[in-house]
Amino acid sequence: MSTSKPRKKQRGKGISRGEKIVGLVVVIVVVWAAYSLSQPSSPATTTTTSASGAPDFTLPIVDANGLTGQKVSLSSFRGKVVLLEFMEPWCSHCQTMAPVLENLYQQYGSNVVFLTVAGPWNGAKASDAASFISGYHSSWVYLYDSSGTTFTAYNVQATPTFFLIDKNGQIVRTYQGEVAAETLAADIARLSS
Numbered sequence: 001m002s003t004s005k006p007r008k009k010q011r012g013k014g015i016s017r018g019e020k021i022v023g024l025v026v027v028i029v030v031v032w033a034a035y036s037l038s039q040p041s042s043p044a045t046t047t048t049t050s051a052s053g054a055p056d057f058t059l060p061i062v063d064a065n066g067l068t069g070q071k072v073s074l075s076s077f078r079g080k081v082v083l084l085e086f087m088e089p090w091c092s093h094c095q096t097m098a099p100v101l102e103n104l105y106q107q108y109g110s111n112v113v114f115l116t117v118a119g120p121w122n123g124a125k126a127s128d129a130a131s132f133i134s135g136y137h138s139s140w141v142y143l144y145d146s147s148g149t150t151f152t153a154y155n156v157q158a159t160p161t162f163f164l165i166d167k168n169g170q171i172v173r174t175y176q177g178e179v180a181a182e183t184l185a186a187d188i189a190r191l192s193s
Helices: 017-038 092-108 126-136 149-153 181-192
Strands: 045-053 058-063 066-073 081-087 112-118 141-144 161-165 170-176
Touching: 058 126, 066 126, 066 141, 081 092, 081 181, 092 112, 092 126, 092 181, 112 126, 112 181, 126 141, 161 181, 170 181
Parallel strands: 081 112, 112 141
Antiparallel strands: 045 170, 058 066, 058 141, 081 161, 161 170
């Protein structure tokens, strides 16, 4: 009579479903962390520039419904103070700034032109900018730079980047990253008075 122990069922050589899910979560966290570290940090970098001419551009307008078929040129606002933002719809810092800009627009929009240029990076399309406008209830003018040439003309390295342009079309202030509402309000008030 032989006494043999019951054999344990051996596990297959593959990875279990649970291990796959854990692995996927780890990959997502690592990718998110790398992306977050590549974005500009808060507080914003603010640069006072010696006045230099803001490069002119003409871009199509996008609203909450998509491209409108209209275009606008920066030079058409000569004689007015302009707050020019460069953003990407997927940018978390841009998303954080959207309500800040809306509040500033409500306060200063009658005296200052607010323009946002949305870019095409990471596959962003005009429809993504439209969704952003709708989702954040943005009231000011958005433009879509499908080729990124306006981003290049302004040497935009990260989003959001803001340029404060005086009535003569000169860039007098540059901000990169999230900016305190008080900082923007003080600079806008100084130029628009």
